[in-house]
Amino acid sequence: MTRPSAGPVPKDTVCSDTICAIATPPGVGSIAVVRMSGPDTLKILDRVFRGPRPSRQQANTCRTGWIRDQGSDIDQVVLTAYRAPRSYTGEQMAEVSCHGGSVAASAVLALLCRSGCRLARPGEFTRRAVLNRKLSLSQAEAVLDLVQAQTLPAYRGALRRYQGRSLAEAAGLVGELKDLVALVEHHIGFDETDAPWPERFKAAHAGLLRRLDRAILGAERGRFLSEGARVAIIGRPNVGKSTLFNRLLGEERAVVTRVPGTTRDRIEETTLMAGVRVTLIDTGGMTARPGRLISRRTAQQTEEAIARADMVLAVFDRSQDVRPGDHRVAAVENSVCVLNKSDLRRRFPTGFLNGKTRSCVELSARTGANVAGLKRLLARRLLPGADAAFSGARQAQALAETRSAVLRSSQAPDVETSAFELHAAMEALGRIDPAAADGDILDRVFARFCVGK
Numbered sequence: 378m379t380r381p382s383a384g385p386v387p388k389d390t391v392c393s394d395t396i397c398a399i400a401t402p403p404g405v406g407s408i409a410v411v412r413m414s415g416p417d418t419l420k421i422l423d424r425v426f427r428g429p430r431p432s433r434q435q436a437n438t439c440r441t442g443w444i445r446d447q448g449s450d451i452d453q454v455v456l457t458a459y460r461a462p463r464s465y466t467g468e469q470m471a472e473v474s475c476h477g478g479s480v481a482a483s484a485v486l487a488l489l490c491r492s493g494c495r496l497a498r499p500g501e502f503t504r505r506a507v508l509n510r511k512l513s514l515s516q517a518e519a520v521l522d523l524v525q526a527q528t529l530p531a532y533r534g535a536l537r538r539y540q541g542r543s544l545a546e547a548a549g550l551v552g553e554l555k556d557l558v559a560l561v562e563h564h565i566g567f568d569e570t571d572a573p574w575p576e577r578f579k580a581a582h583a584g585l586l587r588r589l590d591r592a593i594l595g596a597e598r599g600r601f602l603s604e605g606a607r608v609a610i611i612g613r614p615n616v617g618k619s620t621l622f623n624r625l626l627g628e629e630r631a632v633v634t635r636v637p638g639t640t641r642d643r644i645e646e647t648t649l650m651a652g653v654r655v656t657l658i659d660t661g662g663m664t665a666r667p668g669r670l671i672s673r674r675t676a677q678q679t680e681e682a683i684a685r686a687d688m689v690l691a692v693f694d695r696s697q698d699v700r701p702g703d704h705r706v707a708a709v710e711n712s713v714c715v716l717n718k719s720d721l722r723r724r725f726p727t728g729f730l731n732g733k734t735r736s737c738v739e740l741s742a743r744t745g746a747n748v749a750g751l752k753r754l755l756a757r758r759l760l761p762g763a764d765a766a767f768s769g770a771r772q773a774q775a776l777a778e779t780r781s782a783v784l785r786s787s788q789a790p791d792v793e794t795s796a797f798e799l800h801a802a803m804e805a806l807g808r809i810d811p812a813a814a815d816g817d818i819l820d821r822v823f824a825r826f827c828v829g830k
């Protein structure tokens with residue numbers, strides 16, 4: 378597994394207190410694990426463990442014994458001891474495996490708190506692992522994704538990032554940036570009118586921008602895997618939105634009628650597509666002027682659905698000519714076009730969607746013809762490539778800032794500015810796995826964790 382860059386751990390990050398938490402979910406189970414980390418872990422256990430003395434226990438070994446509170450037995454447990462730095466957090470650690478259910482572990486936890494431990498905050502074990510350079514920040518985020526994964530593809534993606542895929546890819550990008558800086562800085566001092574910027578300069582910028590685009594796309598799609606995606610179905614009244622919604626869900630969830638304006642309140646339903654949890658949103662029809670056929674409230678709900686969607690399916694009725702409402706639907710950016718009612722004779726003009734670079738699928742929601750084609754396209758758009766290295770909003774943001782700086786560098790009026798922007802790009806990229814993350818970033822990342830992780 379790739380480790381974050383080595384180097385001494387700054388003194389101010391070393392944690393002086395010992396924390397504890399129940400690491401297993403609440404409820405009935407065969408075992409429940411209480412986790413401890415910090416310099417006094419084994420000393421505290423010496424006071425409450427009846428069995429071989431924990432502070433003399435060999436690292437990475439298990440012993441059975443009893444947890445006792447002032448002479449009365451609480452539970453027979455298995456104690457696993459770890460010594461710094463060879464543990465998850467990099468500190469002295471222990472795991473106390475109790476009998477399952479909530480009573481034994483809670484009693485052990487309460488006793489540990491009375492004996493010198495402090496209750497851990499959400500994600501504090503992993504936070505300590507980052508502070509002690511056992512994990513990088515992107516690996517810590519991957520830990521959260523591993524725990525929260527609900528599908529095998531989501532889990533596999535997280536596992537790759539936990540194994541250091543993001544670190545390796547970021548290192549590759551930094552390498553390319555350094556090469557480009559060297560190339561650009563080599564030109565500082567030349568009179569640019571005598572020595573125009575070389576072509577390979579432009580090619581290198583373009584290559585880097587392409588690589589960053591792929592990385593950003595992967596990071597955004599990685600978010601779909603962990604958090605799911607929202608897909609809104611829009612179109613003017615009666616084009617078949619609800620029929621398509623039902624077809625994609627595989628059940629008759631929304632009401633379908635021949636009357637335009639049937640769907641008034643937005644309906645949401647979640648389904649699994651290519652391993653991604655997709656929330657489909659059926660909306661009320663869009664018209665050229667809201668307030669006549671479609672109420673203003675319905676129109677507003679549709680606008681909100683579009684704004685919050687990760688992807689929009691813009692549905693048109695292929696059996697009819699273009700109507701005014703279609704123009705508003707076609708104006709929605711980044712949508713996938715669906716030409717519905719392919720079982721009927723075509724009247725929809727072929728040229729209407731030309732010039733708009735986007736995917737188009739012809740299908741019949743009523744008969745089901747080519748709905749599989751739409752599903753394939755959605756799967757391609759939702760699933761990151763097998764090698765996606767980055768994931769989540771924080772990483773996507775750092776990559777987007779890197780990209781902006783590289784773009785500014787490529788458009789810079791002189792070599793000095795170009796080089797300056799490349800340094801800014803390296804700094805932005807470095808934020809994915811900072812050598813020393815500041816408290817604010819750590820707070821934001823670990824707020825999403827559960828206690829005990």
Ligand SMILES: Nc1nc2c(ncn2[C@@H]2O[C@H](COP(=O)(O)OP(=O)(O)OP(=O)(O)O)[C@@H](O)[C@H]2O)c(=O)[nH]1
Nearest residue numbers: 614615616617618619620638639640662718742743
């Ligand atoms: N022939 C044919 N009819 C379809 C197809 N899809 C939908 N329809 C019909 O078109 C009519 C409207 O379908 P809906 O799914 O209710 O359309 P909608 O876009 O949800 O309509 P509103 O909710 O009123 O905006 C119904 O009579 C459907 O049976 C299709 O692929 N082929």
Ligand SMILES: [Mg+2]
Nearest residue numbers: 618619639640
């Ligand atoms: Mg409808």
